[in-house]
Amino acid sequence: MLKRSFTAVVERNVTVHGRLETEPYETAWAGEARWFVHVLSADAATTLHIASEISPDGLTWCPHEAAPVSRVGPGLLSLPLTMLSPWQRLVLTTQPAADPVKVIVYLTLRE
Amino acid sequence: MTTATEFRRALVSADTRLSRYDPLPRILFFDDFDQGVNGWCELIGNHDGNLDKVRPVISDMRPPQISNVSFFDIGTHGAVDGTYALKLATRARADHMALAIKRLTYVKPGLVQFETYFTIKAESWIGALPERHRSYDGNIDPSVYDFGDFCIGNDVCDLEYGRRYHCALRYLNTDHEGKLVRKWMYKTSLQTSTRMVLEGAPHTTDYHVAHPDDWVEIPGGEQRLCYNELPTKVNWHYLRYVFDTSTGRNVELQVNEKVMDLRSIPVPTYPKGYWGLEKLLNFCVDVRTHRPVRNFIFLDSVLVSVDW
Secondary structure, three states: OOOOEEEEEEEEEEEEOOEEEOOOEEOOOOOEEEEEEEEEEOOOOOEEEEEEEEEOOOOOOEEOOOOOEEEEOOEEEEEEEEOOOOEEEEEEEOOOOOOOEEEEEEEEEEO | OOHHHHHHHHHHHHOOOOOOOOOOOEEEEEEEOOOOOOOOEEOOOOOOOOHHHOOHHHOOOOOOEEEOOEEOOOEEOOOOOOOOEEEEEOOOOOOOEEEEEEEEEOOOOOEEEEEEEEEEEEOOOOOOOOOOOOOOOOOOOHHHHHOOEEEEEEEEEOOOOOOEEOOEEEEEEEOOOOOEEEEEEEEOOOOOOHHHHHOOOOOOOOOOOOOOOOEEEEEEEEOOOOOOOOOOOOOOEEEEEEEEOOOOEEEEEEEOOEEEEOOOOOOOEOOOOOOOOOOEEEEEEEEEOOOOOOEEEEEEEEEEEEOO
């Protein structure tokens, strides 16, 4: 059988202004994941940072071991993950004084 | 009863996964969520490529999740069988709804039966009782007042520019003041479509109806579901919902022992037809919170059968 896979659009056309935590998403079945963040609009001077967080219960969170990723300006960035936990979420941050960044956030999963 | 019918019933009864269901003669699909999402996906409103134009009420229905039904206190609950269930989760925002849809078309008009084993919960917390809850007596768990409502429904159209309607049956657990209601409701107005809004209809706050009050209790619709004292103890309920695509009506809703006759319930039909929806047959499940607390509905499996 082919490996099961799933793409979840966990945030759609939302703006990041300082800090945004995505909704908890269950991934106990998956063996690996990759976050994609499509930066729809961003000021040329604004850096977007993304970091993955994990949880055993969907309530309490700690950083995943994967190194955070950054991007300046519109475009696509990704963050691959292995050793998943039962729950994942992504933390997106910009400088507090930066203009808002508009993004779509995808969590792609497979066995 | 024919020999073929008897033989078929024997086969269903002997199958440990199917024997807890009561399918009509033809099983259209059987979705065991241990196998994946099986076509249940997030519903989104119509758009022209610009997602900023999606109507707010239908712009954030949340992606369904494959859940092993785990909680902070005991770990994994699992499903009725196997490990995984389909989970819909709202945001922690009052009146937010999560809705999943499965889209088919139909071969012949007639009876369609949707069966599932489901459970509902509001999100638990770790530590002291939240301020919104005043007391704890060891039996009535305060989290039951955090659970709003959930719906079973459809979207059906017989012909292009023909008869289109949405049936929606809502279990109203609490009202917006947080008081327990625990009644099954049906809707009395059309679901506002994207085209209707573009033609001037007002935006809505309840996805299913034109006005949030457009719901009426199903005759004899009061039902106490099992909540079992904690937000982390789940008990699965049987649900069987029948509708008829030849008459465009609801037929029957059964939840555990309770059977509700729906034949006399009116179903709003769009006065103006829709292009491109020939033989549309969509199934919908949603959950809605009334408070800034995530609400969940879990489906162990779904079986849909027809009488043709």
